[in-house]
Amino acid sequence: MEYRKEIDGLRAVAVLPVILFHAGFSWFSGGYIGVDVFFVISGYLITSILIKDLENGRFSIAQFYERRARRILPALFFVMMCCIPFAYTWMIPQQFKDFSQAFVAVSFFSSNILFWAKEDYFAPAAELNPLLHTWSLAVEEQFYIFFPLLLLVLWRFGKRPIFYVVLGLSCASLLLSEWGWRNSPSANFYLLPTRAWELGAGAMCALYNYHRPIKANKTLSTLGFCLILYSIFLFDESIPFPSAYTLVPVVGTALIILFCSTGTLVYNLLSLKFVVGIGLISYSAYLWHQPLMAFARIEIFPYPHWTTMLALCFSSLALAYLTWRYVERPFRTKNGSWINSRAKVFATAFVASCAVFSFGFYGHINNGIPDRIRLSAEQSAYLSTATSSPMRNKCHASADNPIKPQNACRYNNDNATIAVFGDSHVVELAYALGEQVKGTDIGVAHFSFSGCAASYGNRDSSACSEWANNTVSYLIDSDEFTHIIVSYRMAAQIWGTPLGAYPNLPTIRSEDKANPVIESLRNTLEDIAASGKQVIYVDQSPELPRSIQELVYADRIINGDVQGLSRDWWDAFNTFFNNKDIVPKFVERINVDKILCDDEVCYAGKEGVSFYFDEDHLSVEGAKRIADLILSETDILLER
Template structure:
């Protein structure tokens, strides 16, 4: 196979946006498409080698896997080994337990399955997982377990038949990707079925260019480079992926591979020594960048600065150059390799994979080594999402059920029945609030749905079709009317739905995650989001007595984790924590004014003024932990202690309403 330096240059085009995207550089919000560029390049190069071996009659599955082991494993072993001490030193017990699981998954080339299963609503942020990026390596290796055997077996049917069969597989895979992002977005992203077509796209280039070249075409190659650039700079985390959108960068790579040969301006650009140099170390750079960024975020008490992340991005390239020169190169096939025999390659590969798996199993069995932390820090860390009441909490993975008997909390001689409805904030507070309402002589029906604004005929803009928010809300409101419930208590993260953005407390507490924009399914026109929410609340007030629970102050940082990290890293004994009231006010003032206007204009609407339980106007601070109690489970969900604070306000608000 003739060496094409522009392909190494294309690797640089792939890896740099990925690194800058994971560093949090806003300009590169679509940098994740670099992985798709890698998939196409890999499909092209590997298929080219396989075709040549099959045609020459020298195809050997063992030799193929030997080459893969030499290419992939030395740098992977080295980087993973370097992450283990930092994981033990810096990670919280739950983080280390999850990291240990990822070590086992990496050793089995199944980390994509692990991260898919960990992609639930309350799971740790992706940016805190040092080995998250190995999902793409797992997909490639899963593909290459099957593809060489399939290609060799099909070759007897003839070249044309092989291409047609692979084309059918690619079309089915693309169809699965387009279907999958709607109904199973996490599985679609992490698992191989929706990605195979990208690797096969590169394979088709290998067939097209086998023992021949196409005429170079600067226009086509430039359009290819432009397509990749458009995807990098215009896509973001709300773009369905993989899907038909993925065709843009994939076709871009195809155009460069097919028409960007030496002699074109695009090839001249991509063949520049600095660009080729980055391309040569791109695999190591890809391995290094995510652990460095993740550990920076884990070790920092607040969000790392942009300068630090850019510095780490540069450092990842420096370390990549080192590992390429002293780890990757010495084990490549050739007369100067340090491993002369195939049996030696397999023996060391198996030993390394078993060792990594063993370390991972040890960390998992020992539950993330909690004894590394002082007792008071471990006590703080018991504040976790296991205290979320999940019986009546639904999401994309747990189809909603209305009515559900276990969600009905009754007391003898109840005066009336209350519907407690909302998103995951309801799940966080339901136990103390239900107990308080029951104690006041009221029955309570509870229903919550993750990431769901509890207003009729509304939905999140960026969601899968499996997110049945509107259907759930409609069903539970209808059921409430059927059984005569006349009081509705709404608890939700309304500021996030109003603004669409996640919270930043201006003091280093920055929440990461997809946008939370909402829209009206009826198609009715509104002056803006605030007007939309107002009209929906007025509609509800025509059907129920309405208690509007003020937005619970968001923290921005995970409160238990930050306090525990201060205790561990700084030796602090202070379990208190607060955020600026100004950040809460800026995010909620317009919403609270609208609530007040509704309260003043209707006798059957009232407000539960819960934010005053946390925010002090004199100190201009909002309390996250008061020295005795941790009031939050994470960055926005209340702990049982926090929920107990606001329960009396909700009971008082319900009691103030007239009979419907």
């Protein structure tokens, strides 16, 4: 296949936005689409090589995987090994356990499956995972288990039938992603079936272009470049991905592959020597950037300054050059390294994978090796009380685990008169209320949905909106309940999370994004109250700048109490919500700050008791204090 330096330039356009996005630069809010650009490029290049081999009668599965091993594994394993001492020294046990699990998953190229089960890519905690980015490598390698075999089987029918088969499969994958983001967003993001169409788009470009000269088209190549730039600067984490929106960067990449050639403006830009140079080291740059930034966020309290993150962006490129020069390039060919035979490649890959697996398995079964860190009795007490509800897995609904309202969990008494409704931040509150009313005939019903902002009244087809509409209707129609307790993580819906921003305020979201959530909450409270039930709104608990575990391990304990954040900062964070007059006057409002804060500080824990089990969810012990406040300030107990 003829070398196209503009494709290497396109790699630079893919990797730089990813790096800047993960560094937290808001201008590159859609920088994550660089991964989608990589998928299309990969599908194009690999398919071009495969069909050339097939046409020349020298296709070999063993040779194909030898090339993949030489291309992918040396730099990957080298970067992973470099991460170990920093992880061992700086990570708290849960982080180190997650890190170890990623080692196990990477050894099987299944880290995307692990992160599907554990991570939200856009969640703040993901920023602390040094190996989160390996999910995309796993998707690619899983694709290349099946795709060469598909080409081999179909080759006898010719390139045109292959093109239409790939087109059909890609369309099915795209349609599945449209279903997936509405019904199982995490699986949709991480798993191969909803990503395959992006690699398929590149494969179709290769099939179309093969034995055809690139026809330069200034208009179409420029349009493609503009589509990619549009995605980088105007997309953000609120855009469902992958979905039909992903067609924007994918089609943009395809247009450049198909129509960018000598004489076009895009070719001139992508062929610049320094742009091509960044493209050549893009794989190593992609490998290095996430560990550097994750470890910086772990070690620097509360968060690295933007100048530090910018320096790490440049460091990623510097380390990438060294890795490309001394690790990637020497291993790519038989003549370039001591691994000069296929047998040695596979044997070395097997031994290295076993070593990676063994390290990860040891860290996993030893729960992150907590003995690495010496703790005081005070620290141990706080950690032992940073616990979530034992009923969270069973009773908390999600897109992957929908729970119908009539099947909601009941605590203390099956004949519930109290209903607790909201997002994941009411899970512990519902359980704690059930515990606190023991000895009475009061029952507590638990209605919560993970990551589901106030969405009652929305008519979209998402699992969140469907659950919210069904549940609020159930609460309104039911004669069972006398009191409905509602709570949401509203400040985060307006501002986003303080993680990564504190002690500064994050950028407020546009009113177009905040107002629908605000209106939905107001409608929820009003409509339930109109049904004759007493509605109680519980304000959001303060959000910590770091998880309670990180604060405790960092020994942020002053005079026996774990310092959380400034009360002035938390008040400023809530100003927008409070000024909107969202909670109607006829709804009882519980201000939790009187329990969790004083005039100067909002606490993560006091007197050896953690109020949280992570950075924003109350622990069972913290929720018990809020439950007691509710019971003392309302007529729930008086009516029994």
